[in-house]
Amino acid sequence: MKTRRICQFLLPVLVANGLSACGNIEPWVKPYERDRVADPIMFLDGDPVSSAYIQHVYEAREGARGGEGAAGGGCGCN
Amino acid sequence: MRSFDSVMRNRIPFIHVLAGCLLLASSHAGFAGVLPEDRSDILYHLYDGGGVEIDGPSVLVRKQVAKNVSVVGNYYVDMVSSASIDVVTTASPYSEERKQHSLGMDYLHGNTTMSLGYTSSDESDFDATTYNFSVSQDMFGDLTTLSLSYALGDDVVGRSDDETFTRDNTRQHYGVGLTQVLTRNLITTLNFETITDEGFLNNPYRSVRYADAGSPLGYSYEPELYPHTRTSNAVGLRARYYLPYRAALQGEYRFYTDTWDIESHTAAISYTHPMDDWTFTVKYRWHDQTGAHFFQDLFSRTEATNFRGRDKELSPLTSQTLKLAASYEFLSDGWRFIDRGTVNFSIDLLTVDYHEFRDLTSGALVGEEPFYSLDADVVQLFFSFWY
Numbered sequence: 001m002k003t004r005r006i007c008q009f010l011l012p013v014l015v016a017n018g019l020s021a022c023g024n025i026e027p028w029v030k031p032y033e034r035d036r037v038a039d040p041i042m043f044l045d046g047d048p049v050s051s052a053y054i055q056h057v058y059e060a061r062e063g064a065r066g067g068e069g070a071a072g073g074g075c076g077c078n
Numbered sequence: 079m080r081s082f083d084s085v086m087r088n089r090i091p092f093i094h095v096l097a098g099c100l101l102l103a104s105s106h107a108g109f110a111g112v113l114p115e116d117r118s119d120i121l122y123h124l125y126d127g128g129g130v131e132i133d134g135p136s137v138l139v140r141k142q143v144a145k146n147v148s149v150v151g152n153y154y155v156d157m158v159s160s161a162s163i164d165v166v167t168t169a170s171p172y173s174e175e176r177k178q179h180s181l182g183m184d185y186l187h188g189n190t191t192m193s194l195g196y197t198s199s200d201e202s203d204f205d206a207t208t209y210n211f212s213v214s215q216d217m218f219g220d221l222t223t224l225s226l227s228y229a230l231g232d233d234v235v236g237r238s239d240d241e242t243f244t245r246d247n248t249r250q251h252y253g254v255g256l257t258q259v260l261t262r263n264l265i266t267t268l269n270f271e272t273i274t275d276e277g278f279l280n281n282p283y284r285s286v287r288y289a290d291a292g293s294p295l296g297y298s299y300e301p302e303l304y305p306h307t308r309t310s311n312a313v314g315l316r317a318r319y320y321l322p323y324r325a326a327l328q329g330e331y332r333f334y335t336d337t338w339d340i341e342s343h344t345a346a347i348s349y350t351h352p353m354d355d356w357t358f359t360v361k362y363r364w365h366d367q368t369g370a371h372f373f374q375d376l377f378s379r380t381e382a383t384n385f386r387g388r389d390k391e392l393s394p395l396t397s398q399t400l401k402l403a404a405s406y407e408f409l410s411d412g413w414r415f416i417d418r419g420t421v422n423f424s425i426d427l428l429t430v431d432y433h434e435f436r437d438l439t440s441g442a443l444v445g446e447e448p449f450y451s452l453d454a455d456v457v458q459l460f461f462s463f464w465y
Contacts, residue, residue, distance in 0.1 A: 028221070029262050037265050041350050041357065042318055042326055049152070049460065053123050054426060063369075064340065066310060067270065068312075068332055
C-alpha cells in the first residue's frame with residue numbers, strides 16, 4: 001500500500017523527467033549556456049565528507065533513512 | 079551494566095551512508111562524464127547534545143591514478159562519551175571509540191562511470207562491513223545522468239558484557255538516481271532507495287519499561303524485542319536554482335515509509351551566497367515522522383506485545399535544524415602541487431521534540447512525565463585541498 005503511494009508520487013516525476021529528456025534529444029541547454037550550472041555554488045553535493053557526516057547524524061537521531069544521497073551529476077560541463 | 083546510546087546502533091551504520099555518498103555522490107557531484115576531482119579533506123566533527131558527545135577526525139584522499147581510474151580512501155573516527163537519557167535511566171555512562179576505513183575506485187568509460195567500494199567499521203561490540211557497486215550514465219547531451227547503485231552490508235552485533243553473544247545482520251541497498259539539468263539556471267535530482275534488513279535489528283542493551291505495581295517506581299524494565307526484518311522505501315527530490323546575482327537557492331523534499339509503520343516527511347531550504355573569497359550558506363531543515371508500530375513508552379504489562387521497543391528515534395517526533403556555514407578559499411593561485419584550498423566551518427543547531435517518548439528524570443507520576451526533547455550542536459571544521 002505504501003509502496004503504491006511512493007510509486008504514485010515517483011512515476012509522474014520520472015515520466016516528466018523522461019519525456020523532457022527524450023522529447024528533444026538535442027540538448028536544449030547548449031554547452032555554452034552551462035556556465036551557471038557548472039559554477040561550484042551549484043554543486044548539489046560539493047563537500048561529500050561533510051554531507052556524509054551530517055546525513056549520519058540525522059540517521060542516528062531520526063527513524064528514516066535513505067533517499068537523500070547519491071546525487072547524480074549532469075551539469076554537462078565537459 | 080554498560081549500555082549505549084542509539085547513535086551508532088540499530089540504524090544504518092555510517093559506513094552504509096558513506097558508501098552511498100562518498101563513492102557515488104562525490105564521483106558525480108559536479109561534472110558529467112569525467113572522473114571526480116583530485117582532492118583531500120581533513121575534517122573534525124563534534125556532536126554535543128542530549129548528554130552525548132561524539133567527536134573525531136575524518137580524512138579523505140582522492141587521486142586519479144590512470145587515465146580512466148580514480149581511487150579514494152577515507153579514515154573516520156567516532157569517540158563517544160554518552161550519558162544520554164536512555165543511559166542515565168537504565169544503565170551507566172560509557173565511552174567508546176569506533177574506527178572506520180574505506181576504499182573505493184571509479185572507472186570511467188565514455189559517458190559511463192563504474193564505482194566499487196569497500197568499507198569496514200570496528201568497535202568493541204559491533205563490526206560492520208559493506209561492499210558497494212554503482213553505475214552512472216550520462217545521456218542526452220550530458221543534461222541527464224542516471225545512476226544505479228547496490229550495497230551489501232554485513233554487521234556483527236556483540237555485547238561488551240557477554241563475549242559469547244554474537245548476532246548477524248544483513249542489509250541491502252538498492253538505489254536509482256536521476257539528475258536533470260532543466261534550464262541553464264536549474265538542476266534537479268530525484269533519488270529512490272530501498273533498503274532491506276534481515277537479522278538482529280534491536281539494541282542488545284536497551285530496555286522497554288512496563289507498568290509494574292510491585293516496583294517502587296511503578297514500572298520495571300525488560301529487553302527490547304524487534305522484528306527481524308525491515309524494508310524501507312524513500313524518495314527524495316532536490317532542486318537547485320542559480321539566482322541572477324550569483325547565488326544559489328536549493329529546495330529538498332523526501333518521503334519515507336517502512337514496514338515498521340514509520341512514515342516521514344522531510345523538507346529543507348538553503349541559500350548559498352559567495353562574497354569574494356568567502357561562501358556563506360544558511361539552511362533550514364524540518365523532519366516529521368510517525369512511530370514504529372511496536373514502540374511504546376510504557377507497556378501495560380511484561381511481554382505485553384510480540385515486539386517491543388522504546389528507542390526514542392522510533393517514537394513519533396519532529397526535528398528542526400538551522401545550519402550556518404562559511405567557507406574561505408585560499409591558495410587560489412596554487413602552491414607547489416596544490417591548485418587551491420578552502421577552510422570550512424559549519425554549525426547545525428538541532429532540536430528534536432519527541433511526541434510519545436517521556437523524560438523519566440522529571441520525577442512526575444508514571445505515564446504522566448513530560449515528553450522528552452533535546453538540543454544538539456553539530457560542528458564541523460575542515461580543510462579541503464585540490465591538486
